[in-house]
Amino acid sequence: MMTTRGFGIAGLEGGRVGLTSGQLEELDARVEGRLLRQGDEGWEDAILIWNRMVARSPALVVQPSSARDVAAVVDFARDHRLLLGIKGGGHNIAGTAIAEGGLMLDMSRMRDVTVDSGARVAHVGPGCLLQDVDWATQEHGLATPLGFVSLTGVAGLTLGGGFGYLTRRFGWTADNLDEVEIVTADGELRTANRDENTDLFWAVRGAGANFGVVTRFTLRLHEVGPIITGGLILWSAERADEVLDAYRALTESAPRELTAATVLMTAPPAPFVPEEWHGARVVGTLVCHSGANPAADLEPLRGLGDPIVDLVDEMPYVEMQSLLDNSPSEAKGMHQYWKTEYLAHLSTEYLDAFRDGALQAASPLSYAVIFHVGGALNERAGDDGAVGNRDARFISGFSGVWPPDDPRGEEHVAWVRQCWERIRHFSTGGNYVNFQLAEDDATRTVSAYGRNHDRLQRVKARYDPANLFRSNRNVRPALPAASASQP
Numbered sequence: 156m157m158t159t160r161g162f163g164i165a166g167l168e169g170g171r172v173g174l175t176s177g178q179l180e181e182l183d184a185r186v187e188g189r190l191l192r193q194g195d196e197g198w199e200d201a202i203l204i205w206n207r208m209v210a211r212s213p214a215l216v217v218q219p220s221s222a223r224d225v226a227a228v229v230d231f232a233r234d235h236r237l238l239l240g241i242k243g244g245g246h247n248i249a250g251t252a253i254a255e256g257g258l259m260l261d262m263s264r265m266r267d268v269t270v271d272s273g274a275r276v277a278h279v280g281p282g283c284l285l286q287d288v289d290w291a292t293q294e295h296g297l298a299t300p301l302g303f304v305s306l307t308g309v310a311g312l313t314l315g316g317g318f319g320y321l322t323r324r325f326g327w328t329a330d331n332l333d334e335v336e337i338v339t340a341d342g343e344l345r346t347a348n349r350d351e352n353t354d355l356f357w358a359v360r361g362a363g364a365n366f367g368v369v370t371r372f373t374l375r376l377h378e379v380g381p382i383i384t385g386g387l388i389l390w391s392a393e394r395a396d397e398v399l400d401a402y403r404a405l406t407e408s409a410p411r412e413l414t415a416a417t418v419l420m421t422a423p424p425a426p427f428v429p430e431e432w433h434g435a436r437v438v439g440t441l442v443c444h445s446g447a448n449p450a451a452d453l454e455p456l457r458g459l460g461d462p463i464v465d466l467v468d469e470m471p472y473v474e475m476q477s478l479l480d481n482s483p484s485e486a487k488g489m490h491q492y493w494k495t496e497y498l499a500h501l502s503t504e505y506l507d508a509f510r511d512g513a514l515q516a517a518s519p520l521s522y523a524v525i526f527h528v529g530g531a532l533n534e535r536a537g538d539d540g541a542v543g544n545r546d547a548r549f550i551s552g553f554s555g556v557w558p559p560d561d562p563r564g565e566e567h568v569a570w571v572r573q574c575w576e577r578i579r580h581f582s583t584g585g586n587y588v589n590f591q592l593a594e595d596d597a598t599r600t601v602s603a604y605g606r607n608h609d610r611l612q613r614v615k616a617r618y619d620p621a622n623l624f625r626s627n628r629n630v631r632p633a634l635p636a637a638s639a640s641q642p
């Protein structure tokens with residue numbers, strides 16, 4: 156048991172709530188997991204989030220070990236009107252896992268995965284990273300669509316939508332969610348699926364950080380790999396136009412088993428890059444082919460000839476999933492400032508603006524990227540999950556990345572903003588909620604959900620009328636007809 160002293164903690168109303176040592180002891184007694192305060196062993200790891208640009212710290216951390224623990228914490232936070240944050244993998248770029256000065260639920264002790272290969276589902280704990288699920292499911296030759304960096308949290312990724320190399324085949328990660336077990340603001344543990352609590356289930360598939368604490372995800376699995384064909388091909392950035400044209404042609408004809416992302420960046424001083432290219436501007440295409448005939452399908456790219464390196468080869472799917480984990484641009488502790496949009500197609504005007512912007516990046520870690528996601532997600536009914544954006548075929552934009560001691564931070568931010576100003580009008584009008592920044596205002600979240608936003612507000616009013624779950628890209632509860640202000 157922790158040694159408890161009374162102390163102040165950020166409250167929902169904006170001020171601080173004083174908790175007595177007796178109240179903290181009561182919480183500690185109700186939770187099997189751990190309570191941590193600054194200075195306790197494990198505190199620094201518990202509060203570590205990926206984007207160092209967001210400087211926030213909670214006052215108190217609980218690491219629950221069961222749904223029962225989670226319910227006790229939700230009851231405590233609600234009853235004392237405390238600001239509450241939830242950390243899955245801590246990768247959210249806006250740092251929403253941490254409510255400044257508040258209480259944080261760090262789900263890292265609930266990191267179990269159970270695969271039911273017969274039923275083709277995985278039951279996934281809320282503290283799992285993508286790699287936990289990929290490793291467990293690939294033992295059965297199965298997978299669900301998850302993201303490009305295996306250290307990302309399953310929870311935040313899935314609850315905001317989720318896309319990766321398998322999205323073209325199987326849709327958003329949220330489309331593959333069959334069920335959640337969730338503790339709502341009233342402290343109840345509920346099951347939500349397509350038959351039970353259907354409005355809640357619709358809402359969590361895209362805006363899920365707003366409605367409770369998910370304590371179990373059930374994800375549908377598909378046969379994938381275990382060997383796929385994938386890797387990176389790099390060319391000099393002087394050939395950017397040629398490569399971008401070939402990329403566009405590839406994405407128009409590629410089978411859904413082939414996903415390609417194109418990146419304009421500075422070549423890192425990595426062993427796989429010939430030394431003479433270290434620090435040079437390059438254009439690269441990262442591919443993952445999980446079907447038959449990869450050689451024929453990759454011909455439009457490989458036909459360009461004369462790459463700096465072509466690393467595309469057969470490899471285990473789990474290796475593909477972690478290929479970017481050690482990229483210097485994805486390292487924990489960097490400052491990260493991203494602006495992206497959904498695109499319905501790649502026009503020449505877009506590609507010109509994309510190339511021009513990318514070539515002006517001042518930080519060698521910054522990059523510009525286009526992800527191809529068109530396919531299964533475009534075919535779903537428009538109201539199948541709050542994630543929506545069924546017209547998105549590409550996700551593209553600019554990522555400013557620099558180490559904390561780089562004095563040119565403002566310059567890197569300005570670069571992203573200027574580039575984004577040039578591309579934003581090509582957007583479908585939606586944007587990916589999981590790529591929003593802390594500074595983005597409410598209109599950006601409203602546009603991320605488009606016509607689903609009103610319905611989300613109504614579901615929010617039903618399950619979380621006091622907006623307990625607000626450390627997220629927030630959906631505010633719909634106002635009762637006569638009321639003038641919102642929590």
Ligand SMILES: Cc1cc2nc3c(=O)[nH]c(=O)nc-3n(C[C@H](O)[C@H](O)[C@H](O)COP(=O)(O)OP(=O)(O)OC[C@H]3O[C@@H](n4cnc5c(N)ncnc54)[C@H](O)[C@@H]3O)c2cc1C
Pocket residue numbers: 205240241242243244245246247248250251252262281301302303304307308309310311312313314315316317318319363364365367368369370485589590626627628
């Ligand atoms: C390096 C990197 C690569 C990425 N690549 C991809 C990608 O390929 N595809 C993609 O789709 N996205 C990608 N993302 C974005 C990613 O989806 C989001 O950052 C996502 O929020 C990460 O989830 P997390 O659990 O790690 O986040 P956290 O920061 O822990 O949480 C994010 C939000 O989810 C809420 N939350 C966490 N756990 C729960 C829970 N159990 N119940 C309810 N709410 C909860 C938190 O309150 C918070 O608001 C990437 C991000 C990074 C940093």
